[in-house]
Amino acid sequence: MNDDEWLLILAAEIVDVSADKWAITNVLEKFxxxxxxxxxxCKKGNTFSRYVCNLSKYLNQATVKEILPCNIVAKILKSMTESIYRITIWLMCSMGK
Structure with missing residues (x-):
């Protein structure tokens, strides 16, 4: 994917954010x-957040490039799960857990 192409992996409303915990969210079931x-x-430009954004700021310029077939989702999720697992292990090791 190019720098201006984004894969939707989650759509949620942020309910609460605290300094020492993950944000509390409600997943938007319709997506x-x-x-x-x-x-x-969507051309986000050089913004602070690379992976998370408030899409409402970009609705006038964002366009759907494609909707991938369902059979590719399993491959993407497997890859994401493996990446998240590696990041979690790294974070736990770096925090001394």
């Missing part, structure tokens, strides 16, 4: 079938 399948084109 669940598109997780891992929807690719949008």
């Amino acid at each position: 669940v079938t598109l997780f891992g399948r929807l690719v949008i084109k």
